[in-house]
Amino acid sequence: MTTFQDWGFLPAFYDILRDQGIVNPTPVQEAAIPKLLEGHDLIAQAQTGTGKTLAFLLPIMQKIRPDVESAQALVITPTRELAIQITAEARKLAAAREGVSVLAAYGGQDVERQLRKLQGGSQLVIGTPGRLLDHMRRGSLQLGKVRMLVLDEADQMLHMGFFEEVESIIRSIPRSRQTMLFSATMPEKVRNLAKTYMKQPQDVRISTKSEIPREQIRQLVIECTDASRERALLDMMERDMPYLGVIFCRTKVRAKQLNQSLQEKGYMSGELHGDLSQAKREQVMRSFRKAKLQFLIATDVAARGIDVEGITHVYNYDVPLDHESYIHRIGRTGRAGEKGLAVTFAAPNDMPELRNIERGIGQKIARERYEASSHSFAPVKNSSVSHEEGGRRAKGDGGQGQGPGASRRGERSSSRSGGRERTGGRGDRAAGSRASSGRAGSSGGRRGSSGAGGSQPRQGGAGRSQGQSGRGGSGGSRDRSRRGGKR
Template sequence: MTLSFTGLGLSADKVHHLEKLGFREPTPIQAQAVPHLLSGRDVVGQAQTGTGKTAAFALPLLEQIDPRIPVLQSLILTPTRELAIQVCQAMRDLNTDRSLKILAVYGGQSIDQQMRRLRRGSQVVVGTPGRVLDLINRGALNLDQVNWLVLDEADEMLNMGFIQDVETILNCTPAERQTAFFSATMAPTIRELATKFLRSPVTVTVEAAKSAPTRIEQRVYVVPRGWSKSRALQPILEMENPESALIFVRTRRTAAELTRQLQAAGHSVDEYHGDLTQSQRERLILRFRQQQVRWVVATDIAARGLDVDNLTHVINYELPDSVESYVHRIGRTGRAGKEGMAISLVHPLEKYKLRQIERHIQQKLAFAKIPTRAEIAARHLERLQAQVEDAITSERLASFLPIVSQLTESYDLRTIAAAALQMAYDQMSPSWQRHEIHTEITETERHGQRSPSKQGRGKSSSKQRRTIQPSASSSQD
């Protein structure tokens, strides 16, 4: 069954704007939540990561705010600053006629500037709890007229550490407001707690889409006894050669240390965690989105909501503390109907954590063997061959023919071709010759880690339906 946005009760204007943006069909969570939200009901919305939750609350919200009144009418709370920025941007993108003023407020940025902007009369504010409270206490933010309240990543917002601030903020809003809680995860205890803030809510739960189990391939590598994780990570990265990856660790310190190691090995990688300044954080996310950095080593600051287009890999260098966090972490990839790979590294003693995760996601996780040096070399040669075949059909090929003609005066064609391939191979694996990688992988072979070489993974399919999905500029959860 397909629905149009019109069928959801959105205005003709809005539907027309959505079509101009290329959005024709609502995702399941949008199809189910939007009508309830338009009818004024409180909603608890639960749907998988990357399936359009932001638009599910943003569309009805934007339609019901009165653009003629220059007063704050809607507040959205998020658990991280970057998420506030992202949700704000997504809402501005959907506010196609620019009739509403939408502002993100969060810590680490000049509060004076945010206060000046607030004075100009924002109708929608997206913010993190600490800064929102600060602004309330300074008299710069008045929630008296807020009739729309959204908790994004609601279960996290109701967790210890956030709940007190969130409750204080909620108490500053009118009781007759409309409230929506959205998240991909909602533990029963949190769901119970949530009802305390909602008025006879409708619960909208979207079951896993049919493509869901295959959308993200999950794989587990058991780190051999006596090995460090960083030693196990090297051959996996060599084998996978992720185009873009989020590598999750548990602490800021480990993030910094692992980043240092990977940088020393010549990789394009940077760290992302709460020890950085706000401008460092924002700059990094921008560079990552623009693919100026291939890999990011992050704490759980990046676990939720963050939407980076074409993220191919999520790597759990260390397993998260909560099963919910696992679900959110791997959900950074495989977004908007694309494929993704989620890899977890576990010590033998951590296998019990794995079983908790398996129970929660109701899936068995596949174990993989750490690739040997020979398998990695074979994979590199496969890639090289594929690249050569691509190059043969390229238009630029002809421009290299004169050089070949010149070289044939001194060498035969096979020798020239082999030399060119050798150069390409060395370009492709600059760290290949490095001593530490060499010895570690030799060590792997001594441990008898062998498995058949796997076929390279196909690129994610480009033939997807156009729906309102996360992209670099708009996000859904």
């Protein structure tokens, strides 16, 4: 079995990796790292969550010269969130190399602070196309000594309309550079970019027969109407009881409206889209990573930047525009060997896009029909997997996920049996516990914004099931006396 030691990295790197629980390289790392250490250009296609970041960061950090203060390596990413995450990983490795500085350059951040750091000399610069071009125009970022260039999530970068910006940056870097292109999919535009700007690149392709790891991500379509879409989402959330869930919307306005609606109903949710300040975006992501928020409502611009441990469910509130966006969205779950459930809500006018997605991924997705009058889900004919089965697979073999949906199911039950039972406002919920690889982490109260009508807390488990990929989760107690009966 190949190990990181086989490649002759600095010994301090091994300690840093070991502290993170990283012992053996992933397939993309095993295939890419030797080629990059030899200096080859590289095109790497692999699913999200397969370890692509370390595949390029380790060779870069090995090769960077601390005595040269100019930018020697540049990583271009499509989103701020991804730039932040790559920077965090790079700084861990940089701690082993005295004199190596890492700079993140992205919009919404203090430009003056970035300028000061660039003047001090940063050997590795990680940024988004717009902010990098801004620094280049100011003269604060000189690329004449860049020897290593990474285009990360290249397909998404071009999909978001950064083609001209990326080309402008590439043309400013010496042609003698080493170019690394990492992408989950390889559309024609990305292939053309590689042909134009890369020198005899080595190809690495790590994939299954499908671009979606079907053994990890269970997929389901819920047929509903536009009018019943939100109600279907709420009923599905109550039934799934996710540990962490991401809900994707097509537009910023849609994300804002849905987040406001969920918060008014007592859910601990937050929104992530381009209208937020950078400080707010970072605050929301911190809260989501720490499980202080249970649901993150995001637009596609954030799909590639969300790399959070413990996302058990992805909900496509709006059907993605194409199969590539679908792959990127649902790839937020089912990561690092864990199970996940991806649910797409489709009204009749969404069916053309849905059929295009199924053709693109080469798979017919199981379907259920939502009946708003009875708050029920019924398998559609020829649908091979029911939601009950899909939910069980997402939560683990036979395990029951515990989450903040428990008490609301009871509220709906009592409502349908003759009026909603009121025992007080939405108070603090009991925190569940979460264990991962021996580490305990708080899942926190999910829904708990105080509301009118009293302050007595409703308790609910927030942990995940013990059956899910070895991640233990012991939820807090659920007050069954308030659940109002079973559905």
